[in-house]
Amino acid sequence: MATMHAMEPSPALLPAPARADDPIGVYIHVPFCAHICPYCDFTTYGGQEHLIPRYVAAVESDIRKRGTDLNGLTAETVYLGGGTPSLLEPEQVASILLAVRDTVTLTADAEITMEANPTSAEAGRFAAYRDAGVNRLSIGAQTFDRRGLLALGRLHEAEDTTAAIAAARAAGFTNVSLDLIFGWPGQRPDHLARDLEMVLHPATTALEPEHLSLYSLIVEPGTPMADGVARGILQVPDDDAAADLYDLAMRTLGEAGWLHYEVANWARVADRQSRHNRIYWRNGNYLGIGAGAFGRIGAHRTMGHPSPRTYCTAIEQGTAPTASTETITEELSRGETMMLGLRLLEDGVSRAAFAERHGVSLDAWFAEPLRHVVANGWAIDHGDRLTLTPRGLMVANDVCAAFL
Numbered sequence: 001m002a003t004m005h006a007m008e009p010s011p012a013l014l015p016a017p018a019r020a021d022d023p024i025g026v027y028i029h030v031p032f033c034a035h036i037c038p039y040c041d042f043t044t045y046g047g048q049e050h051l052i053p054r055y056v057a058a059v060e061s062d063i064r065k066r067g068t069d070l071n072g073l074t075a076e077t078v079y080l081g082g083g084t085p086s087l088l089e090p091e092q093v094a095s096i097l098l099a100v101r102d103t104v105t106l107t108a109d110a111e112i113t114m115e116a117n118p119t120s121a122e123a124g125r126f127a128a129y130r131d132a133g134v135n136r137l138s139i140g141a142q143t144f145d146r147r148g149l150l151a152l153g154r155l156h157e158a159e160d161t162t163a164a165i166a167a168a169r170a171a172g173f174t175n176v177s178l179d180l181i182f183g184w185p186g187q188r189p190d191h192l193a194r195d196l197e198m199v200l201h202p203a204t205t206a207l208e209p210e211h212l213s214l215y216s217l218i219v220e221p222g223t224p225m226a227d228g229v230a231r232g233i234l235q236v237p238d239d240d241a242a243a244d245l246y247d248l249a250m251r252t253l254g255e256a257g258w259l260h261y262e263v264a265n266w267a268r269v270a271d272r273q274s275r276h277n278r279i280y281w282r283n284g285n286y287l288g289i290g291a292g293a294f295g296r297i298g299a300h301r302t303m304g305h306p307s308p309r310t311y312c313t314a315i316e317q318g319t320a321p322t323a324s325t326e327t328i329t330e331e332l333s334r335g336e337t338m339m340l341g342l343r344l345l346e347d348g349v350s351r352a353a354f355a356e357r358h359g360v361s362l363d364a365w366f367a368e369p370l371r372h373v374v375a376n377g378w379a380i381d382h383g384d385r386l387t388l389t390p391r392g393l394m395v396a397n398d399v400c401a402a403f404l
């Protein structure tokens with residue numbers, strides 16, 4: 001296995017929106033899971049693990065081809081997401097990252113994240129992933145409640161998450177994020193309070209993660225969970241109950257001193273924000289590699305063929321691995337800058353960065369929507385930047401609609 005030095009991410013956090021030549025992100029999608037969770041709506045496939053070697057080879061070819069086409073842009077992040085990237089052997093992760101390093105200029109302090117499920121088999125490979133160059137782990141805990149894990153159809157137990165964080169620490173990871181879901185069937189406020197307690201006050205401080213993503217369960221049509229809800233077998237919290245859960249999380253994490261820097265994301269300290277996801281929220285550039293992966297470079301948005309087989313065949317036959325390419329008009333891009341940038345609750349959208357990126361002042365282009373969102377108490381105009389208010393956070397869709 002190629003061993004690379006796993007450097008720590010730096011605290012450099014750039015404002016929103018991104019400049020056209022700011023460092024980009026590289027997203028690599030791994031569309032395989034050991035089994036499919038009943039609420040899952042991601043591009044992923046169960047029982048297809050035999051395709052992984054072929055898929056890894058295709059991903060490497062794709063990176064080597066499209067990574068050379070970046071016109072001098074450097075990358076500050078690599079993100080292996082899924083699906084379940086930790087189904088890959090460490091050697092496969094190492095060779096994918098080698099393809100990235102061979103073709104894309106990575107900043108010296110690049111943040112290299114891999115999503116992992118907290119099973120013992122995967123945790124046993126954390127040290128090897130770190131040797132492969134991964135320096136940040138995002139662990140899919142979802143909840144520490146046994147009934148919640150059952151309702152979500154997860155294969156792990158609460159103790160596995162604790163053991164996985166311990167394994168990450170033992171492997172030398174100093175940047176660990178946890179994913180939690182709220183609003184699962186049967187969840188009460190005391191369940192969420194216990195989950196947050198496990199995050200904020202684990203048995204030892206070493207087990208406290210640096211970052212937390214807390215997503216509201218969305219029951220997507222066509223999933224087995226949607227069927228269960230439609231037939232009355234499963235009851236999910238209604239909108240008011242879900243809003244109360246979110247409010248509880250904001251209060252609890254805020255009182256513990258965590259930084260609520262994005263709608264669904266908190267950092268223990270400011271420089272542990274997800275630099276990769278900040279590129280999305282800053283409406284920046286990112287290369288999307290793999291089946292179903294979205295990318296955006298300049299005015300072009302791409303989506304990889306959703307089927308891993310089709311994606312592999314396209315790469316092997318030298319045809320386009322993308323199922324669609326959209327041209328993003330400058331007008332749409334300005335709206336997306338607002339929609340995404342306002343999700344950054346501390347930073348918001350910078351007036352200077354907007355003018356530099358879009359060649360027009362925020363006030364000239366969005367005079368009426370600006371007046372509307374401030375007058376409604378949805379946003380605060382700080383002079384140098386615009387941020388959402390707590391009220392605006394609760395009606396984020398209306399705020400976005402004002403700019404699109």
Ligand code: SF4
Pocket residue numbers: 032033035036037039040041042044082083084117
């Ligand atoms: S592990 Fe994640 S990606 Fe895989 S099926 Fe479950 S929710 Fe979907």
